[in-house]
Amino acid sequence: MSDNKFKDKLMSLPSSFTILFIIIVIMSILTWFVPAGSYEVNDAGEIIAGTFAYSEQQPQGIWDIFMAPVKGMLGTDTTPGAIEVSLFILVVGGFLGVVNKTGALDTAIGQVVSANKGREKALIPILMLIFALGGTTYGMAEETLAFYPLIIPVMIAVGFDMLVAVSVILLGAGVGVLASTVNPFATGVASQALGISPGDGIVLRLIFFVVMYGITTAYVYRYASKVQKNREKSLVFEDYEKNKNKFKTKNQDAKMNTRQKIVIVLFSLTFIVMVISLIPWTLLNENWTLFETFNTWLMGLPIIGTLLGQQMVPLGDWYFQEITMLFLAMAVIIGMIYRVPEKDIVSGFVEGAKELLSVALIVALARGIQVIMNEGMITDTILHFGEQALSGLSPVVFSVLTYIFYIPLSFLIPSTSGLASATMGIMGPLGSFVGVSEHIVVTAFQSASGIVNLVTPTFGVVMGALAIAEVELVTWWKYTAKLIGILFIATCILLAIGVLFL
Numbered sequence: 001m002s003d004n005k006f007k008d009k010l011m012s013l014p015s016s017f018t019i020l021f022i023i024i025v026i027m028s029i030l031t032w033f034v035p036a037g038s039y040e041v042n043d044a045g046e047i048i049a050g051t052f053a054y055s056e057q058q059p060q061g062i063w064d065i066f067m068a069p070v071k072g073m074l075g076t077d078t079t080p081g082a083i084e085v086s087l088f089i090l091v092v093g094g095f096l097g098v099v100n101k102t103g104a105l106d107t108a109i110g111q112v113v114s115a116n117k118g119r120e121k122a123l124i125p126i127l128m129l130i131f132a133l134g135g136t137t138y139g140m141a142e143e144t145l146a147f148y149p150l151i152i153p154v155m156i157a158v159g160f161d162m163l164v165a166v167s168v169i170l171l172g173a174g175v176g177v178l179a180s181t182v183n184p185f186a187t188g189v190a191s192q193a194l195g196i197s198p199g200d201g202i203v204l205r206l207i208f209f210v211v212m213y214g215i216t217t218a219y220v221y222r223y224a225s226k227v228q229k230n231r232e233k234s235l236v237f238e239d240y241e242k243n244k245n246k247f248k249t250k251n252q253d254a255k256m257n258t259r260q261k262i263v264i265v266l267f268s269l270t271f272i273v274m275v276i277s278l279i280p281w282t283l284l285n286e287n288w289t290l291f292e293t294f295n296t297w298l299m300g301l302p303i304i305g306t307l308l309g310q311q312m313v314p315l316g317d318w319y320f321q322e323i324t325m326l327f328l329a330m331a332v333i334i335g336m337i338y339r340v341p342e343k344d345i346v347s348g349f350v351e352g353a354k355e356l357l358s359v360a361l362i363v364a365l366a367r368g369i370q371v372i373m374n375e376g377m378i379t380d381t382i383l384h385f386g387e388q389a390l391s392g393l394s395p396v397v398f399s400v401l402t403y404i405f406y407i408p409l410s411f412l413i414p415s416t417s418g419l420a421s422a423t424m425g426i427m428g429p430l431g432s433f434v435g436v437s438e439h440i441v442v443t444a445f446q447s448a449s450g451i452v453n454l455v456t457p458t459f460g461v462v463m464g465a466l467a468i469a470e471v472e473l474v475t476w477w478k479y480t481a482k483l484i485g486i487l488f489i490a491t492c493i494l495l496a497i498g499v500l501f502l
Contacts, residue, residue, distance in 0.1 A: 019457050019473055020365045024068050024372055028060040031376025038380045039426075048425060052384040060376045072367030078374040080415075082367040082460065084320035085142050086360035088327075089464065090353040092146040095327040097352020098345055099267055102338040104260035105150070111256070112154055120158035121224055125217045127151065128172035132213050135176020137279060139185040139416065141453070141461050143323070144173050145359065146271070148468040153247040160224050161234040162243055162469045163479050167220045170465045171454060171483075175216045177416070178450025178487070179208035184280045186416040186446040193424035194438045201439025204498040208443065211490055219483045235479050236471060243470070259338050266337070270330045277318035277326070291315040359467045363460035366414075370458070373412060382412065387426050391433065398434045399444055399495045402427060406448030414459040416449045440498050447491045455480055 036058050040051035060068075075081025099105050116123060131147075134140030147169050155165035180186040182198055187205070191198045226233040231240055256264065281288040295314035299305040313322055335345035373379045386405045390398060406419075413419040423445070431441040453459045457473055466476055 017362065017365060020362065020369070020463065021069075023457060024065055024365075024368050027369055027372045027378075028065050028068075028376065031372065031378055032057070032059040034376075034378040035381055036377035037384060038377060039383070052380060052387070054381075055377060058375065058377045060372050064372065064375065068368030068371045069365045070368075071371045072369075073364035076371060076375070079367065079371045082364040084324070085363050085460065088142070088320050088324045089145055089356050089360040089363065091324045091327045091331075093149075093352040093354070093356035094349035095270075095331040095352065096146075096149050097348040097350070097355070098331040098335045098340065099263065100352070101340050101344055101348040102260060102263045102334065104256060104263040104338075105267070106153075107256050107260060108264050116158060120160070120228070121221060123154070123158070124164070124168060124221050124224055127168045128217050128220065129213065131169055131172030132176035132209070134275060135173040136179055136181045136183060136209055137176075139177055139180065139183040140173045140275075140278075141177060142320075142363075142464075143274065143278065144169050145356075145461065145464050145468070146274075146327075148465060149355075152469060156244055156247045159228045159231075161227050161231075161240060162236050162471050163234070163476070164220060164224045164227065166465055166469045166471060166476070167223075167479075170462065171216050171220060171480075174450060174454045175212040175487075176209070177453065178447055179205055179212045180416075180446045180450070181205045181209055183416075183446070186420060186449065187442060188280075189417045190420035190424045190442040190445055191439070193420060194428040194442070196438050196442075201437070201443055201498070201502070204439070204443055204494070204502045208447065208491075208494055211494065212487060215486055215490060216483065219486070223479070235475055239470070263334055263338055266330060266334050270326060273315070274323050274326060277315040277323065279316060281316040291317075356468070359464040362463045362467050366458055366460040366463055370413065370415075379413065382409065383423055383426065386423075387430065390427075390430055393434055395434055395436045395499045396496045398431060398436050399440050399499050400492050402431070402436075402441060403444040403448050403491060403495055406445050407452055410449040410452035411456050411458055414449075414453055414456060416446065416453075419449060420445060436499060440495065443498065444495055447495070451484060451487055451491070455484060 035054050036056060037052055037054040039053075040048045042048055071079065071081070073081055073083050073086065075083070096105075131140065131144065134143075148166070151169055152162065152165040155168065156162070177183060177186065181202060182188070184198070188198050191200065231237055234240060236243070281291065291314040295312060298308065299310060299312060318326075331349055332345070335348070340348070386409070390401055390405060393401060406423075409419060409423070424441070427441050427445065428438045431438060453462065455462065455477060457463055462476075463473070466473060
């Protein structure tokens with residue numbers, strides 16, 4: 001096939017928006033044929049095993065298809081909305097727009113590139129480890145969308161392509177979530193649903209972390225080496241010049257002035273505070289109450305407490321509303337400290353938000369898939385099929401099949417905490433019946449959810465990341481296909497080892 005024909009073929013592939021909408025249509029068709037049903041739930045909203053009952057069919061029609069993205073943004077009684085994530089993305093874009101007005105980021109990136117000449121590939125394992133630690137400790141996912149505009153220029157400037165840039169963040173954080181050692185939103189929720197400690201099975205999960213991080217980093221490093229030696233080996237070679245110009249660092253040889261150094265310190269501090277604020281410290285260790293104590297003391301101060309606001313939330317209890325506020329406040333503070341004119345602060349914020357508008361909309365569209373499934377009442381039916389299929393198996397076979405069973409479920413329900421809450425009450429007891437420790441079931445669940453969320457279009461983070469990098473979903477699948485196969489085989493082997501020896 002000629003280069004022109006190949007490029008034309010790539011250009012004819014449907015966009016991320018179209019792929020997600022097609023999936024919504026397919027799911028709506030399934031609601032006409034897959035029997036509707038539901039489980040009973042307790043006061044905490046957890047499914048009660050053995051209570052599944054079929055109900056009247058709830059087929060989703062044309063109206064429901066077009067309402068799904070709207071409800072995906074705003075939320076329903078059964079599906080949380082994406083509005084908080086989408087707003088966070090827009091505000092992060094605005095924050096970056098203001099920072100770009102100072103020129104500090106371009107200058108800093110240029111200096112990083114200059115400082116790493118000759119050892120550019122060393123950045124890959126270091127950055128991937130940082131993101132993997134975020135994924136394994138607190139389930140870093142949507143929060144990573146803030147980092148793509150920062151990492152992409154660095155990776156492009158040192159001679160890599162967009163796939164390497166996306167891999168460092170998406171695969172880095174993703175394998176961390178896959179091997180969630182203490183991630184409260186995967187391991188924590190699932191363990192709590194089964195009445196076990198999040199520490200149960202941590203040895204196996206630590207082994208998972210080391211193995212999965214090693215495999216993934218080696219995979220990305222090897223591809224990056226090929227691209228650096230011969231750019232034509234890149235799967236996105238046709239877009240290399242366009243990406244190089246779009247993400248070019250303008251001040252590679254410039255030196256930062258004093259105010260730019262202050263901006264970079266505040267810029268870095270913003271992300272450090274975000275990470276610290278999102279880790280649920282009291283869930284990881286109930287005796288860790290430093291931030292709660294400090295917050296209570298601060299709020300109790302006569303004038304300062306009132307000035308700050310009595311509804312201030314302690315670090316560790318923050319979520320999307322609070323970190324959105326953080327980026328909004330820091331955009332204003334950085335603009336004022338650098339003495340950016342008020343009109344330029346506003347215009348920079350708006351321009352930056354505009355750059356990530358499509359990403360914010362994609363997240364909502366992806367959430368619409370879950371809306372269709374839940375309102376069509378086929379989610380619980382699929383869980384029930386699994387409940388029936390996995391009973392009466394040997395321990396090793398059960399653990400592997402549980403992992404395989406969770407793969408399509410994770411495609412349909414990309415939220416790790418939502419999937420854990422919906423299924424652990426069923427799968428945990430099933431494992432006990434065949435002699436499989438409950439922590440093995442937890443590990444099988446989070447491994448399946450983690451591997452699927454590296455590539456699934458139903459996960460807003462994947463589609464958002466690819467939208468920022470302007471990488472086609474099909475290209476991403478082609479790039480990650482071998483990696484997914486290797487991770488799948490490694491997971492099955494580790495689960496078998498866990499059943500037999502741990």
